[in-house]
Amino acid sequence: MDYIGTVLEKIKEWARRLIETLLGPDMQPEPEPIPIPVDDSRHRR
Secondary structure, three states: OOOOOOOOOOHHHHHHHHHHHHHOOOOOOOOOOOOOOOOOHHHHH
């Protein structure tokens, strides 16, 4: 069972390296859009 754990850790490390290589070393989440208030009072008649 120790062998399986070692293999899984190696696969995780390779996957992390692959993702870092493809996407860059510091992956930042996309910024959330800022809600802009809209004045709808003149459209409500």
